[in-house]
Amino acid sequence: MEENRQLWRFSTHTAMLEVAAKECYGVHFELFSADAKFVVYTGDKDVSGLEILDGAYRRFNIRLPAQVEFVFLENRHLVEASLYPYFTLLGQSLGSVVLGCEALLKCIPDIYIDSMGYAFTLPIFKFLGNCHVGSYVHYPTISTDMLSVVRSRNPRFNNATFISKNPFLSNIKVVYYYIFAFLYGLVGSCSKVVMVNSTWTKNHILALWGCNDRISIVYPPCDVQAFVDIDLETEPRENTFISVGQFRPEKDHSLQIRAFCKFLKKIPEGPEHYYLILIGGCRNLEDEERVSHLKKLCEDLNIADNVEFKINIPFQELKRHLAEATIGLHTMWNEHFGIGRVLQDSLMFHVLTRLPWDNLLAPSLMLRSP
Structure with a gap:
């Protein structure tokens, strides 16, 4: 980052801007000076930036004290869960890499903060974009509890009944989850600053990312x-x-x-x-x-x-x-x-x-x- 550069760019991915804005706006205005430049990546192509900001005010009673710019992305469909009926976590994560590359090509920030849970974009911005990267984690993409559910063969929304009833498929899914958890921890370790929204999330992120020296709890900024x-x-x-x-x-x-x-x-x-x-x-x-x-x-x-x-x-x-x-x-x-x-x-x-x-x-x- 150039020493004389006056404008900082704050960037985040979002699939539902009005919701993500609620979570992250309470964070970034505490971090940067008034002359900072804020850029938000979004896949919501059917709305304007003003409509997004008005929606955030209408639904969450938040009016932003600084100007925010929006970069509209074309490939958000690559992170939709419906595109990956099987190996959904891996599919969405790989899709986020493509989406992250598109975002980086359209706008290279000084500081990139992911608030949507697309941890696999962190190394893209860190190593290809030479950006400082951080994360605000609402809910870990994978957790030790999810591993426990598959190991114990309990049917849940993320563990289909036909898998939980089959020991062979359950064992395959356990291996898949462990590999994914390792990769998730690897990309998460790229984050220079980690913010989480609760003690529960903090404990799981610590177990997966090993970031004890750079993690903070930022509770939901509700009005x-x-x-x-x-x-x-x-x-x-x-x-x-x-x-x-x-x-x-x-x-x-x-x-x-x-x-x-x-x-x-x-x-x-x-x-x-x-x-x-x-x-x-x-x-x-x-x-x-x-x-x-x-x-x-x-x-x-x-x-x-x-x-x-x-x-x-x-x-x-x-x-x-x-x-x-x-x-x-x-x-x-x-x-x-x-x-x-x-x-x-x-x-x-x-x-x-x-x-x-x-x-x-x-x-x-x-x-x-x-």
Whole structure:
């Protein structure tokens, strides 16, 4: 990097800019001076930069204090999970290498920070682009828990039933996961600065990347200040369960619906007094199809009148639902303390969750007590 160069370029990959912006904007303005130049790589070609920024404000109540430029990429389809029905992790990682090369050819930054989990792009920018590289990790691409699931042959969203029931295929997948975990640790070690969003993520990244001397926890930069003026004691509450999270398979929304169905069958006053609201974002057609399947599940369980879906809603509407609901619901296995969980903790009287124990024990995570 040239010593007299005045403009720094901050770069990140994103497949859903408004969500990634929420996670990373709380980080980068603390790191650089006001004259820094910020560049964001994005594959969202059907929107303009202004529309992305307006979307971030509408959905997260964040208005950026500095100008951000956008570099639009053509090959984002190479990192879509639907393109790789088998060996998905490897396929997406190799696809991210191609996407990273395209990004580097279009804009060579001084500092590159990946906030989307494309760790395999780090050596591309470090060695080919001669950039300083860093990472903000929401959730590790692979974890020791994922290895444990395959070894124990438990069927999960990332471990198909036909594999978990077959010892030979399970052993092959274990070997594949170990090789991938080694490669993931190798590329992750290129990161000069590592930021993670929770204690749980930190422990897994330490086990895989070996970066104890350069890792920091940066908790999700949620706008909880917007909730401070709400009086939790006097605000009227409805008999509503609320779930906040993107409609991805690991969020396990179907478990929430089935659990809510069982709850309705056990209450004496009747199901018409209780509701479940599922709030989340859809990144692509695959997520939209997942929502359609969830709606069909509600119909099959005869609880469609008690379940509402709120897709990509504005921040003010999200705030209203959180203030009115009584119980927060979160069913992701090994939840990494993301934005959805923080928002629920800020306003919910009761939260039912599968949050890891080490995250629950961190006293600094207590944003406010109702």
